[in-house]
Amino acid sequence: MATGLFSIGVSGIKVSQMGLLATEHNIVNANTAGYSRQMTVQSTSGAVYTGQGAIGQGVEINTVKRMYDNYLSGHVNSAQSSVGELEALHTQLSQIDNLFADSSAGLSPALQSFFTGVQSVASDPSSAPARQSMVSSAQTLVSRFDQLNTSLSDMSEQINSRIENTVSTINSYAKEIASLNQRIVAAQGAYGQPANDLLDQRDQVINELNKLIKVTPTDNGDGSVNLFFGNGQQLVVGTSAMTLTAQPSQADASRTVVGLQGKNVSLELPESSIVGGELGGLLEFRSGSLDKTKAELGMIATSLALTFNAQHALGQDMLGNIAADGGSLQSDFFTLGTPSVLANAKNTGSGAIAVSFLAPQANASTANDGGFYTNLKLSDYQVKFGAAGAYTITRLSDNEVVATGSGSGTVALPDEGLSFDINAVGAEGDRFVVKPYSNSIDSLAVNSKIVADPKLIAAAAPVRVSQAQANTGNMLIGQGSVGVGYSAASLPQTLTASASSLDGATGSWTATYADGTAVTGSGSIPLSNAGKALDNIEFSGMSFSVSGTPAVGDQFTIARNTNGVQDGRNVLQLANLQTTKTMSGGTASYQSTYSKLVADNGIQTSEAKIRMDAQTAVLDQATASRDSLSAVNLDEEAANLIKYQQAYQAAAKILSVGTTLFDTLLSLKS
Incomplete structure (x- = not known):
């Protein structure tokens, strides 16, 4: 009898001790990120069957279980990925919104000031101060374009840098998860019990990883997990981690993209395959907002220069020069560069392409009253060569083929406002990307000869x-x-x-x-x-x-028009360009296009904020649901301490009773 009492008492002490250890472990890890509350799972020991019935043999610990639900944790990870993406998107959008909506630093004040200077010359064409004021306001406008463009270019560089840093951190997390997979498999294989703390560490790293990129885990059955991102690309497979790379784009070396490292080459991933997390937000911002904003600002500058130059060329300066004289007039008030043509890094041929802007079109009017406008589109273009020198020109904003042909030659596309010169055909599969406005603002300037001598402004009609x-x-x-x-x-x-x-x-x-x-x-x-x-x-x-x-x-x-120094008919036409529909095929003005740009960015910023707030609420709810199961409740653990302490004391009392009974039996024999 004493032996049974001792074994039962010892089992009770062991179980209570394990309960105390689990409780203490919970208490000290109450503030450990990613920790899941643990509890002992106990059952009765096998009974001894006698003629008088089955006699229990005490208690035993089956396992130490962490309070974890895969569904709840998955919901948190998914919400965390969305919040990370929207936070990155909203932060970047806010920079553009603040930059362009600023009443003093935006383009609108400089544009208004420039045309005020034009109006002053129209009011007094012979005034040297008025002409100088027009030149100065034009230089200020060019400077404002440059400042805005520089800010956007700086954002592009920041995005490149952040992509590199984020990819590096993702790789670090992937290696850590693969290492934890290995340790978990080894621990669970050796003891046949869950490696709770290692599992918590891995879950926490996966949660941190989801802040950077959305990953989907799958269980391998041996304690390890695989992680996939995008359209099913592998990031972690068991104990092996793939390596992401941040590398120059094959289509545009100034643009950092994400690749997947293979044995001998890094495969460039399409941006659409990177979703969720900070990395997804950065890429979405760049392709959906930053690139578009930079291009639209360049398109405004280009249309302004082309239409203003076209009308200026129809005038006469104070020296009596006109374009019909064959070159004496400084026809271009603004100087402007040409579109950028980027050869794909994988091209194998010797193709050569040059692209230029077509002259703006004028209103179909017998009055020859100006009204110039451009047909420029807010899009990049791709020239792709096929077999035997055949090529297609595709507008990338909607993937519409706008021209096809074969061999070298010039392809004028009036509806696009561009002319493509195929100087040499490329090999089959070669590609070129045309960015019409990437150089526009960098090259935009006021004609240096007009700056030196404002009398060369063609204010008069010829x-x-x-x-x-x-x-x-x-x-x-x-x-x-x-x-x-x-x-x-x-x-x-x-x-x-x-x-x-x-x-x-x-x-x-x-x-x-x-x-x-x-x-x-x-x-x-x-x-x-x-x-x-x-x-x-x-x-x-x-x-x-x-x-x-x-x-x-x-x-x-x-x-x-001899001695027409007081004539301001042409500069009046130049002033009218401020309100004329000079862009988008004659459907929008400079100011309305810029205002739409500002409004679109404001709307996107507001939408991103609303979505971020909503997703943050979802994350809070998901976290609360998970924590209600997994988080440590110190009040509950304090109660457990008392419970296991009393159970320990009661089990110890069993041993004390057994000892007393054993001593009594021994005394009877003596």
Whole structure:
């Protein structure tokens, strides 16, 4: 009997001691990150069967169990990955939003100041201070473009650096998880019991990893796990860890991308395969916001330069120079670079491509009243060569093929605002990426000759009309405007009114009448057509409005605009570009395009904040649900200490009773 009492008492002491150890372990790890509360699982020892019945033999510990639920922990990891992604996205978007929405540091004030300077010249074309002010405000505008572009370029460099650092940390975590896999397999294989603390350590590392990139674990059945990311790419397989790389993109060496290291080569991963976590947020920000913002800012600068230069080229400077003279006029007010063409690092051929901007288009108007606009799209382009020199040109924003061809030559794409010069065809499979606006702001500047001498601003129109003092009719012919490619070689011309026509015109002309009918001809210009009065005359790229009725013999002389220093007709057209729809095929102005850019970034930032807050709430809820099962409750553990202490004391009392009984038996024998 004593032997049974002793064995039962000892088993009770052992179990109580194990309970105390587990409780103490919980208490001291209450603040350990990733720790899961542990508890002993006990059962009765096998009974001894006698004729009087089964007699129990005490208690034993089956295992020490951690309070863990795979589903709850998986929910936390998933939410953690989303929060990490949205935090990175919102932080970066906020930088752009703060930069562009700033009322003093944004583009809008500089754009307004520039056109105010243009207006000052339109008000007083002969004023040297006004011309200098226009040049200075133009330089300020260029500087503002440069400042914004530099800030965005700095963000690009920061993204590259953060991608490198994040990839390095991911690799470190992957190696640590693989090492923990090995230790867990060894520990559980040796003792046949769960390696609770090692499992907690691994779960915590996986949780930290999900802050950087979303991973999906799978159980191998031996205690180890595999980790997959993206579209099923392996990151950890058992005790082996794959290695991610941060490397230059094959399509654009200035862009750091993520690769997967193989035996002899690193495979570049598509950005769409990196989702979740800080890395996913950085890549989403770069492709979805930063690249677009930088390109759109460059597109605004490009359209501004092209349309402003196109109108400026139609004017006359204070020295009397005009474009029709063949080069004396400084036609370009702004200087602008050409689109960037990037050869893919895997190209094997000797293909060579150059891309240039097409001249902006003008409104289809017989008045030649400017209204220039570009058809430039917010997109990069890809030129891909096939067999025998065949190629396709694809607009990457929507993957639409915009041109196909074969061999070398020039491909003008008016609907894209670009011209592609295939100087040499590439090998089959060779690719080139065209970034139309990557150089635009870096190369944007005010013409240095105009900066040195503001008299070279082409503020005046190159032609004018005068009427003879002896005229007695009420016909007026406007001062005229010129269009692209105009010629002043036929000037001066004197038109003399007869009863039915204006005589003396040389060369061919187009006359437009009050009902919109256009008539072409040469020689005399009829004053009416089908009862409708003459409304406009156009020849050699020059347009002149007509109103009223002449008297017979009235004369009008169309000539070069000599001594036109007080003429501001062309600079007035330049000022009108501020509100004209100069972009997106004539559907948007500079300011409206920029305002949309600012608004879009603001909306994206707000949406990211809302999503982040919502996902943070989900994470908090998931964490609370997990912690309700796994976290240490110090009040509960304090109660367990008392419980196991009392159980220990009670089991010890059994031994004391057994000893007393044994001594009693011994005393009876004596």
